[in-house]
Amino acid sequence: MLFTQALLAGVTNGFVYALVGLGIAVIFKGSHVINAMQGELAVVGAATAVFAAAIWGLPLWLAVVAGALTGMAIAILVELGPIRALFARRAREESFLLLTVGLGFTFSAGVLYLFGREEHLLPPLGDEVYEVFGAIIREHALWVIGISAALILALRLFYRHTHLGLSMMAASIDPDGAATTGINVRAMRTATFALGGLLAALAGLLVAPLIGVGYQMGPLLTLKGFAAAILGGLSNPLGALVGGLVIGILEAMSIVFVSSGMKDAVALTLLIVIMIFVPDGILGRAGRKGG
Amino acid sequence: MLPNKTSLAPPGIAGELSAQRLRTTRPSAAALSVLALAAGVFLILPMVLERHAVDLLVFCGLYAIAGAGVGFLLGQGGIVNLGQAAFYGIGGYASAYCSARLGWPAPAGIAIGIVLSLAIAALIGQPILRLSGYFLALATLALGIICTNIYFEADFITGGTLGVPGVPKLAVGGVIFDTPEKFYYLVWPIAFATILAMHNLMGSRIGLALQAMRDAPDAAMVMAIDNARLKLWIFMLSSGLGALSGSLFAHYVGFVNVDSFGVDKSILFLLVPVIGGASVPAGVIVGALFIGLVPELLSTLGDIHRVLFGLALVASVVFFPDGLWGLGRDLTGLVRRRSGATRGETTP
Helix, strand or coil, X not given: CHHHHHHHHHHHHHHHHHHHHHHHHHHHHHHCCCCCCHHHHHHXXXXXXXXXXXXXXXXXXXXXXXXXXXHHHHHHHHHHHHHHHHHHHCCXXXXXXXXXXXXXXXXXXXXXXXXXXXXXXXXCCCCCEEEECCEEEEHHHHHXXXXXXXXXXHHHHHHHHCHHHHHHHHHHHCHHHHHHCCCCXXXXXXXXXXXXHHHHHHHHHHHCCCCCECCCCHHHHHHHHHHHHHHHCCCCHHHHHHHHHHHHHHHHHHHHHCCHHHHHHHHHHHHHHHHHHCCHHHHCCHHHHCC | CCHHHHHHCCCXXXXXXXXXXXXXXXXXXXXXXHHXXXXXXXXXXXXXXXXXXXXXXXXXXXXXXHHHHHHHHHHHHCCCCCCHHHHHHHHHHHHHHHHHHCCCCHHXXXXXXXXXXXXXXXXXXXXXXXXXXXXXXHHHHHHHHHXXXXXXXXXHHHCCCCCEECCCCEEECXXXXXXXHHXXXXXXXXXXXXXXXXXXXXXXXXXXXHHHHHHCHHHHHHXXXXXXXXXXXXXXHHHHHHHHHHHHHHHHHCEEXXXXXXXXXXXXXXXXXXXXXXXCCCHHHXXXXXXXXXHHHHHHHCCCHHHHHHHHHHXXXXXXXXXXXXXXXXXXXXXXXXXXXXXXXXXX
């Protein structure tokens, strides 16, 4: 029963990691930048919603929209400002990484300054508790799974069938070719960041009713999302889902069979092992160099 | 070696190296007098500053030692190391455990910390240094978090959150380094020696091979430079310095716990060369002073200081790609060129 309980928790977390990883993958696909502040964007989105509801007294749905738009707006501003400056300078890969790490640090400090040290909870989408094979699952966890799955599906359709999605792909794969067909390559990169920021904030908003969102959880969330993204394949939305589930379930199993304190260590060791042993099947040789 | 210069027109390796040589081996009279002045100020500082300020400077020295390793990786190897706190922790815990729990002499603890760090770096470096770019950076970040996790769990050695109290003060030849002033005269000479050693290393065969590896890896390989081994060496060097700094930290503060070795400390050590400038080993001095002193100055503004500190980092990545050291070099270069130009006009 403990096993089933852990499995359910792992699956729920897995969908959250998948969403974070999806955001990282979307930004990488569109700009060849690994966004190391993805976890912090999730935290910022969730914290904004919590405080919009608590302090300004906004209705919950409006607070959630505000949180999602905040994540998106920050990502857009980051792209328009520092990211463009680095692209203009043709900065090296490590500069982009240092930039996003530094921005992540700044955002987490901002959350600490504005919202304090404690962990913030959002009210869940439903209060019911269901029993599955002797274990219990909260209604909100089912919502997380359902909404994440719908988002992943929608993203797939977006990239395959909409004009904007196809333009974003084209601008990334062949910037010069895309420009000759009249695609605004720089605007497409901004759109990519907007989408990534939105996904990050949504991940934070979805997980906030289940576990408290604190200012310092960014790096861990980024790393687990990154592990999900490369495990599943950075270019394939469904891959991030598979990757997220593997990480989430493995983490849950390590709580049962190793110790709860070691779950992060197990997940991150897996990340290193994946990067070393299955790097090519995941990102493809051409894509690996990034920048 | 500014990134914008290299990306516009990458000079040949030979050209860049000879330029480097010229810059490093012929200090001008002005440079020497500045150096002498700096040395004087360095010696006098603990006597004129109040104790709290000296205490801060001691921490700057610790950051310079650990940051020098990270800076060498970044500047000479192009490797972003986000896991230095892991080795800082190994040094800290080795010293604390050996001297506070086992009662061994301090040098034994320091040596064990360094050897343990080198061994672990060799073991872990072997697989993860095959990665590059983003992958390698994130692998080191993961490594740092894994180690923090282990420090937390292995409380029979580390004491978990309670930590290890009662680490004895360092004593060398009858001198007990029990005040910030005395420790200042211990930690900074070690930091300067480290930086000088790296400076010399840069001019050596290994340093030249490193530059070749960083700027033209394929050409380096053709010239039989073993990239993998070089990377492993500098990774081990960096982690050894991290351990040394951690050991000194343990003896200075007298207490270690898991909070001292978290991800934020790794980021801080990376900031030392990023803000100071990674292309020259001496850049880490500027970076360490910035990291150690600026948050303190900003803390009078209240809790916002962490945000401002983060923004300072972002600004330095965007506007000063070669750090404050590079900025200073560009400015003095500008002044020198301008004064040279006017001299040229007056004496045709």
